[in-house]
Amino acid sequence: MKRALLVLTIALLQTTSAAAQSLDFQTYKTQVEPIFLRMRPNNGPGGSCFMCHTKVVSRLRLQPVSGDKPAWTEEQSRLNFEAVTQLVVPGDPLKSKLLLHPLAPEAGGDPIHGGGKHWQSQADPEWQTLAAWVRTGSATTANSAAAATLDFEVFRTRIQPIFTTKREGLARCSICHSQTTNFRLQKLPPGRTAWNDEESRRNFDAVQRLVVSGDPLASRLLMMPLAAEAGGDPFHPGGKHWVSRDDPEWQALAAWVRGQAR
Numbered sequence: 001m002k003r004a005l006l007v008l009t010i011a012l013l014q015t016t017s018a019a020a021q022s023l024d025f026q027t028y029k030t031q032v033e034p035i036f037l038r039m040r041p042n043n044g045p046g047g048s049c050f051m052c053h054t055k056v057v058s059r060l061r062l063q064p065v066s067g068d069k070p071a072w073t074e075e076q077s078r079l080n081f082e083a084v085t086q087l088v089v090p091g092d093p094l095k096s097k098l099l100l101h102p103l104a105p106e107a108g109g110d111p112i113h114g115g116g117k118h119w120q121s122q123a124d125p126e127w128q129t130l131a132a133w134v135r136t137g138s139a140t141t142a143n144s145a146a147a148a149t150l151d152f153e154v155f156r157t158r159i160q161p162i163f164t165t166k167r168e169g170l171a172r173c174s175i176c177h178s179q180t181t182n183f184r185l186q187k188l189p190p191g192r193t194a195w196n197d198e199e200s201r202r203n204f205d206a207v208q209r210l211v212v213s214g215d216p217l218a219s220r221l222l223m224m225p226l227a228a229e230a231g232g233d234p235f236h237p238g239g240k241h242w243v244s245r246d247d248p249e250w251q252a253l254a255a256w257v258r259g260q261a262r
Contacts (some may be wrong), residue, residue, distance in 0.1 A: 022090045023137040029077050032084070032133050035126050036062060037070055040118060052115050059231075060087055060098070089212050090137025097218070099130050110220075112235040149259025150213055156200045159207070159256055162249050164193060170239040177238075183210055183221075216254035226250065 036049040050070060053062045061083055063076035072080060089095040094108065102118040103109025109117065119127045163173040163185060178187035184206050186199040195203060212218040217231070225241040226232025232240065242250045 023081075023085055023088065023133065025078070025081055027133050027136065028081050028084070031129055033072065033077060033080060035129065036080075037065075038126075040116070049115065056114075060084065086218075088134055088137070089218065091135060093131035093134045095209070095212055095218075096130075096134050097220070099127060099134065100220075103127065110224075110233065111237055114234060150208060150211070151256070151259070152201070152204055154256050155204050155207070156197075158252055160195060160200060160203060162253070163203075164188075165249075167239075167241060170241070173238065183207070211257055214258060216257045219257055222250060222253050222257065 039048050053060050054064045062080050087098040093099045100109050101113045104117045104120045107121050177185040210221040216222045224233045224236045227240045227243045228234050230244050
């Protein structure tokens with residue numbers, strides 16, 4: 001059993017993600033990882049990030065720690081590094097869930113974080129430390145190629161209609177998101193049910209800020225309205241639109257993000 005675990009650990013360390021390869025591990029270990037060990041008595045149960053993220057099943061799963069002065073070994077830090085970089089878009093802090101989830105909504109963060117909001121402003125020293133580390137990374141070749149494949153015509157004809165679809169018990173996306181939100185769609189005039197080309201271009205620009213090209217599971221556009229049981233975010237003010245990733249709408253969005261024609 002121990003040998004099998006060792007083999008698995010070595011494989012995980014060797015098969016690092018493209019995001020991890022573009023970010024500096026030593027900066028992570030000395031400047032970023034200590035943030036996860038910092039006590040936060042006013043922010044949720046246990047106070048610190050590691051109290052929840054070593055126990056609760058979430059997309060950020062940190063290695064377990066013990067003792068009065070918790071710390072991670074080099075091997076554990078490498079595994080944490082790989083987990084953390086799954087929530088980072090190298091070079092772009094404002095597309096990185098690691099920075100947006102604990103950031104106050106008024107400062108551009110996600111609506112809710114189970115452990116409370118750690119940062120009330122992007123000027124917070126911790127947020128700035130994380131942002132500086134993320135900016136040292138560079139977009140991977142795969143991501144750069146995928147970015148070029150986000151097709152406007154597919155967006156206009158297949159994705160935009162999702163935003164005007166009537167949902168039983170829920171408002172249309174276009175109703176809430178033409179108001180003041182992080183994701184701002186153009187407001188449709190009375191009597192109109194679709195956007196013109198100029199408005200669609202503006203919507204396209206707004207939507208891309210919530211998308212990590214080539215990676216649906218890192219794209220807030222797909223994760224916020226997805227049920228938490230299916231891997232989505234814990235909360236979406238407009239309700240959960242999709243209970244499964246098999247939903248045709250979710251699949252259409254995922255295909256567009258991947259650059260696939262459907």
